Amino acid sequence: MRLHYLQHVPFENPGSILIWAKDNDHVITNTQLYQNGPLPQQQDFDWLVVMGGPMNIYEEDQYPWLAAEKTFIGEAIASGKVIIGLCLGGQLIADCIGGKVTQNPYKEIGWFPVHLSEAARLSPLFSFFPEQPVVFQWHGDTFSVLPEDAECIAQSQACKHQAFIYKKRVFGFQYHMENTPSIIEGLVENCRDEMVPDIYVQAPEELLTHPEYIEQNNMWMNQFLTQLEKMYREGEL
Numbered sequence: 001m002r003l004h005y006l007q008h009v010p011f012e013n014p015g016s017i018l019i020w021a022k023d024n025d026h027v028i029t030n031t032q033l034y035q036n037g038p039l040p041q042q043q044d045f046d047w048l049v050v051m052g053g054p055m056n057i058y059e060e061d062q063y064p065w066l067a068a069e070k071t072f073i074g075e076a077i078a079s080g081k082v083i084i085g086l087c088l089g090g091q092l093i094a095d096c097i098g099g100k101v102t103q104n105p106y107k108e109i110g111w112f113p114v115h116l117s118e119a120a121r122l123s124p125l126f127s128f129f130p131e132q133p134v135v136f137q138w139h140g141d142t143f144s145v146l147p148e149d150a151e152c153i154a155q156s157q158a159c160k161h162q163a164f165i166y167k168k169r170v171f172g173f174q175y176h177m178e179n180t181p182s183i184i185e186g187l188v189e190n191c192r193d194e195m196v197p198d199i200y201v202q203a204p205e206e207l208l209t210h211p212e213y214i215e216q217n218n219m220w221m222n223q224f225l226t227q228l229e230k231m232y233r234e235g236e237l
Contacts, residue, residue, distance in 0.1 A: 001229065002027040004045035006069060008053030008088060009034055011186030015178040016218035017049060017084075020225050033065045039072045047082040047232075048073070050089030052176065054191050056141055057091050057101050070096055082232055083170045087139055090163070090172030094143035094150070097166055102144040106158040108137035109195055110202030111213050114162045114175060120153035125227050129220060134213055135175040138187060140194070142174055158200040169237040177221040181214060 003021050005014050007030055014021075021028050029045065031037040050073060060066045074096040076083055085093040091101045113132040120126045143161050146152055150172075154162035162174045179187075188195075188204045195201055231237050 001047065001232075002029070002045045003047045003049065004029045004031070004040055005049040005051060006031050006033055006072075006089070007051050008055065009190070011190050012052050012183060014049050014051060014086075015180040015183050016221050017178045017225065019218075020222050024229070033063075033069060036065060039068065042075055042079045042081070045081070047084070048076050050083065050085040050092055052087030052089060052138070054194070055088065057088065057095050066092075077167070077170055080169070082228065082237065085170075085172045086176055086178060087174060090174055091141060091143050093166070093170060093172045094146060094164070097150060097170075098147045099143050099150065100145035101141055103140060104142040104144070104159050106200045107140045107194070107196075107198060108156070108158050108200045109139075110137060110200070110207055111135070111210055112137050112156055112158070112200065114154045114156045117153045119151070120163075124231070125224055126153070128223050133216075133220065135177055135217060136179050136184070136207075136213070137175050137200075138191070138194075139174055143172060169232075177217040177224075179214065179217065181208070181211065184208060184214070 003026050007013055031039050055063050070092060073092055077096060083093060095101055111134050113134050115132050116126060116129055142159050146161060146164055150164045150166040152161050152164050156162050159174060164172045184207055188207060195204060
């Protein structure tokens with residue numbers, strides 16, 4: 001299987017997703033958008049992972065590659081690819097399918113529980129999750145409006161839309177389960193100015209002192225990807 005990922009900043013890579021892909025002998029390619037890297041042809045990959053980043057989806061004047069990226073994601077959706085969007089990546093997908101991305105009522109930074117819908121927990125893709133998994137958050141915007149054919153599958157106290165599924169094979173997550181310790185360290189180092197104390201903003205040391213959360217999140221991501229690949233190969237998507 002050929003997995004391609006889009007990366008927006010040097011300190012946010014797919015983390016445990018890359019480990020899973022390498023362990024399963026998948027072909028991995030990438031586009032470093034912050035270096036104006038070239039986008040592949042649609043026929044050159046099977047799965048697409050769209051990473052997070054500190055920019056917003058509407059900042060095309062500052063990040064001109066966003067326009068081409070949105071077109072590319074829209075083409076990948078139309079081509080029937082399996083697509084996973086994480087944080088900014090989920091917001092970009094939401095925009096491409098006709099949703100709206102706006103500022104969330106609260107900024108969420110740190111480890112917080114999300115509530116999975118009953119329908120999600122009945123799905124093989126999410127049945128192994130607890131009802132309220134603690135996951136890693138770092139966002140100010142969110143996909144505040146989703147089209148009717150996108151199913152919201154998770155929410156939190158601070159954010160109404162935490163994850164969605166579109167056409168059975170496109171997944172948008174506002175939160176991160178792929179982060180490794182080095183990625184979180186990079187976020188704190190490069191985006192510390194965003195950590196203004198607030199009700200849903202934890203201190204830097206709180207983010208960095210929970211290796212058990214990182215291990216658990218990575219395990220959930222691994223299980224999700226393994227089940228997703230099984231359904232993909234069996235033609236269930």
